[in-house]
Amino acid sequence: MQDVTRATEAPKPVSTAEIKPDRVGGGMTRTAPETPLVDIMGGSSRMQINVLDHGFIALVDCMPRLVPQGQSADSAIVQAARVSYGQGTKKVNEDRGLIRYLLRHRHTTPFEMVELKFHVCMPIFVARQWIRHRTANVNEYSARYSILPDRFYTPNLDQVRKQSKSNRQGGEELFRVHDDAQELKTAQEFVQYLDDVEGFYKRYLALTEQGVSREMARIGLPVNMYTEWYWKCDLHNTLRFLSLRIDSHAQAEIRAFAEAMLKLIEPLAPATIEAWRDYDVGAEHLSRLEIEALRDLASGGRGELASDNSRERAEWSEKLARFGFPSL
Numbered sequence: 001m002q003d004v005t006r007a008t009e010a011p012k013p014v015s016t017a018e019i020k021p022d023r024v025g026g027g028m029t030r031t032a033p034e035t036p037l038v039d040i041m042g043g044s045s046r047m048q049i050n051v052l053d054h055g056f057i058a059l060v061d062c063m064p065r066l067v068p069q070g071q072s073a074d075s076a077i078v079q080a081a082r083v084s085y086g087q088g089t090k091k092v093n094e095d096r097g098l099i100r101y102l103l104r105h106r107h108t109t110p111f112e113m114v115e116l117k118f119h120v121c122m123p124i125f126v127a128r129q130w131i132r133h134r135t136a137n138v139n140e141y142s143a144r145y146s147i148l149p150d151r152f153y154t155p156n157l158d159q160v161r162k163q164s165k166s167n168r169q170g171g172e173e174l175f176r177v178h179d180d181a182q183e184l185k186t187a188q189e190f191v192q193y194l195d196d197v198e199g200f201y202k203r204y205l206a207l208t209e210q211g212v213s214r215e216m217a218r219i220g221l222p223v224n225m226y227t228e229w230y231w232k233c234d235l236h237n238t239l240r241f242l243s244l245r246i247d248s249h250a251q252a253e254i255r256a257f258a259e260a261m262l263k264l265i266e267p268l269a270p271a272t273i274e275a276w277r278d279y280d281v282g283a284e285h286l287s288r289l290e291i292e293a294l295r296d297l298a299s300g301g302r303g304e305l306a307s308d309n310s311r312e313r314a315e316w317s318e319k320l321a322r323f324g325f326p327s328l
């Protein structure tokens with residue numbers, strides 16, 4: 001993954017000099033900000049990170065875009081949250097503390113006050129996983145209207161993953177292409193298979209040139225082809241997306257996009273991301289049975305989970321190990 005690149009347009013100074021209360025007419029009043037406003041994206045029209053071999057994720061806009069100097073998008077969350085407290089506002093006077101309280105107690109609507117708009121280019125198989133997150137607004141490239149560009153995702157030989165033995169949905173361990181001739185051969189065969197499929201692109205083009213509609217010609221194309229979309233989502237649901245897609249159980253390719261997305265948004269709402277790391281993505285949930293097992297452990301028992309499900313017991317054992325206890 002590459003560093004963030006910024007496409008910059010000259011930032012326009014935000015002039016508030018002409019804003020005078022009660023001078024607009026038509027019953028409208030305008031209020032000049034107490035503190036000068038600054039562009040949260042630093043005057044950039046786009047902040048982009050390249051992902052995989054031909055993909056990218058770019059933050060192209062956000063709300064709030066202008067924030068009081070010295071603040072971040074966290075301020076929009078705090079602003080909305082404080083309306084809940086009415087006269088109680090004076091007690092809640094620390095923004096970071098309030099954000100942490102809100103996230104800890106799952107008071108999530110204030111986090112929907114921040115909106116993020118991304119332009120993403122990813123393989124179709126990644127897009128299929130991504131689109132399951134239904135709370136975003138999406139507009140995708142139309143392969144009925146336009147020819148799909150010649151962009152296919154092909155992992156390097158040393159990125160080819162084996163089927164996981166423990167997780168039917170996953171691939172974890174890499175083929176040992178440097179140490180094992182048979183494994184190298186299999187990985188090469190896999191990459192060759194992708195190359196062969198890519199060869200169909202020429203036939204796709206030729207058939208459209210012979211008059212086959214684009215909407216039909218595309219149906220033979222593979223899912224490692226890249227597509228593009230604009231994806232707009234509020235911060236609350238973006239964090240839900242990130243919690244699921246940054247997790248080690250998510251497929252590595254979508255994880256790469258999620259990690260890049262996090263890198264783009266962290267500077268925009270630093271207190272929120274810090275709280276999310278502490279109370280969500282870096283936290284552990286305990287079930288009732290697990291709490292009972294912990295109590296048993298605290299009173300000198302082995303901390304066995306009272307479940308007849310071997311997978312659940314194994315997960316508990318892994319959790320205990322993560323907590324620093326000997327696994328069962």
Ligand SMILES: Cc1cc2nc3c(=O)[nH]c(=O)nc-3n(C[C@H](O)[C@H](O)[C@H](O)COP(=O)(O)OP(=O)(O)OC[C@H]3O[C@@H](n4cnc5c(N)ncnc54)[C@H](O)[C@@H]3O)c2cc1C
Pocket residue numbers: 132133134135136169237240244245249250251
């Ligand atoms: C590791 C992993 C493996 C997966 N495997 C599979 C799989 O094998 N097959 C498969 O089909 N999917 C799979 N998924 C997708 C998964 O089931 C969810 O569809 C996806 O993660 C989106 O989650 P979500 O519904 O919470 O998100 P969103 O759609 O963003 O929704 C957020 C929340 O909003 C609410 N919401 C949104 N829409 C509605 C609605 N229409 N009605 C009621 N409440 C709503 C729900 O509370 C929901 O949790 C997998 C996901 C992951 C992370």
